[in-house]
Amino acid sequence: MATDPAAAAVKPSSNRLLRLAPYTMPDSDSPVFLCLHYWAGSGRAFAALAEQLAPDYRLLAPDLGGFGTAPAPGGGYTLAAYADAIAAYITAQHLRSYVLVGHSMGGKVALLLAARQPPGLRGVALLSPSPPTPEPMTDQDRAASLRAWGQRTEAEKLQQKITARHLPAATRLKIVEDNLRTSRAAWDAWLLHGSRENIAAQLCTIQVPCTILAGDLDRVMSPTVHGLETLPLLPEGTPLEIIAGAGHLLPYEAPAEVATLLRAFAQRL
Template sequence: MPTSSSVTFVGLHYWAGSGREFHALAHLLAPAYSLLAPNLAGFGDAPPPEVISYTVDAYANQVAQFIEDNQLTQYVLVGHSMGGKIALALAARQPAGLLGVALLSPSPPTPEPMTDEDRMSSLKAYGKPTEAEKTLRTITVRPLSAADQQQIVQDNLQSSRLAYDAWLLHGSREDISARMCTVEVPCTILAGDQDAVMSPSVHGLETLPLLPEGTPLEIISGAGHLLPYEAPEEVAHLLRDFARKIRPE
């Protein structure tokens, strides 16, 4: 359990992933900082929600409950891809204890740029190991260990059908941009310059203008979409710097 005076990072994972993607980051940030990463409903080993809802707000509710259950009083949301939009939805509520938001290749507050062809292709890929492996090759650039590759594929295949489809058909299309004027905590965006899913230009056009003035967009060279796997050292360094700026020791 984090101490009342420490800053805790709360990692929110990408679509068809799980909280396990943050294991390397948690190790690199310790012991100075704790990083907790829940499995969002329908992914990893998370139980299905009592009321079947996979909206962005439903996920924000889950994260708010997780924060309350863990008695976090000073925390930074670290939202990756899908988790980025969820982090922003929660930040817009101005919850107690929130110090900042770090976005890793985030899904924008506006509808995610995805062609109908790509959306249909992803829907058809559900539950197919060969397709999960193909997705892995598409969304990553840097070499990964065999264990990490296996974990990424396993998380993809473990996703529930309802959660998997709900994000493609609804969550990714939600527009929460009108709420961003109430996000008042410091924010930062990290992106890989070789991201085939969400290019840095998307963040610059769709997300950055809606965040507090002065929010930086940091680019990680030679990285794809899965930054916690591909560039854990660089991400950990940027998170430590971000934490020190918003809460100097």
């Protein structure tokens, strides 16, 4: 792991939100890690990370509307609606001190919510985040992704593309299953709208410490994208940490390294 010097509204009660906190309660001063998952994924992607952080830190990982077990979001499949849902979830969980951890699509949602300066927010950790600017994707790739919904063969191909490290068969199956249970509406909305939305102008209001974690073998969102599109919009001094040999799915591929970096980040807050 190294710092890249060059890059220098859904009601929670109806959301069936996933909680990953079956551990000894941490110190009351420790922030809760509130994790937002990647597109075509679910909150269970953070299970190994939760184990790595326990018992010192509590981790919560809700399914976003239309993904995992969560129903369609009442406010629509927009970034604003997802941010509204997470804000409501924070209130329902009575969180007083927390760090937003946003992975890929979840990173963009986390940035939008952080820009609102919600009470209790201590910091933002972005794992291979979708940039606040329109995501770099060709029209050809977007069209292919739209056609891939609900197809197991395509889900298996995507799993191979977005991971670089060897994963157990059970983990690979979990990634494919989450892909296949994503609703069509949520799938299309991100590709056609959310990934294209530009929230860059709103990030000037983020006042909490931030950090970016990225795999050097990420074929979806390279560290260069983070350095050019996201890092300049975050508070001065925000680091870009590179995890060697990892692809796009850091919570699955590198839970130990991610946990080490998150612990260090939390201790600096």
